[in-house]
Amino acid sequence: MNPLTHTERAQYFAAVHSLGYGDTIRDAAFRLAVEVVSENPAPWAEAEPFAAERYLSGRGASPHAAAANAVEFETCMRVLFELANGVGPTTFEELTQWVETHVDGAR
Numbered sequence: 001m002n003p004l005t006h007t008e009r010a011q012y013f014a015a016v017h018s019l020g021y022g023d024t025i026r027d028a029a030f031r032l033a034v035e036v037v038s039e040n041p042a043p044w045a046e047a048e049p050f051a052a053e054r055y056l057s058g059r060g061a062s063p064h065a066a067a068a069n070a071v072e073f074e075t076c077m078r079v080l081f082e083l084a085n086g087v088g089p090t091t092f093e094e095l096t097q098w099v100e101t102h103v104d105g106a107r
Contacts, residue, residue: 033079037088038071042078044092051092077103 013029044051052070057063074095081098082088089095 030079033083034075037079037082038075042074042092043088043090048092055092055096 009032010029013025013032017025017029019025050070052074053063053066056066056070056073061069074092077095077099078088080103081095084098084102089098
């Protein structure tokens with residue numbers, strides 16, 4: 001999908017967000033953000049391609065579960081980080097520190 005289509009979709013979500021379909025629009029906007037982020041490799045993708053798997057394993061996931069969920073975890077956490085900070089994380093460590101502070105610590 002080309003970036004113009006992403007922009008047009010984002011503008012549509014912004015235009016209709018107040019029509020009373022809050023959860024639907026929010027979820028669609030988040031899926032769009034995930035789509036955009038997934039098309040761009042993380043800055044650490046070459047140097048640490050298995051960082052998310054190691055992180056999830058370290059948090060108690062089985063090797064199978066860590067491998068199965070690593071891409072989705074990394075992509076969604078990158079989206080949340082970027083939404084919260086206005087820029088993406090530059091290292092996996094920066095991402096995990098943010099997750100531990102703002103996701104895990106937000107109980």
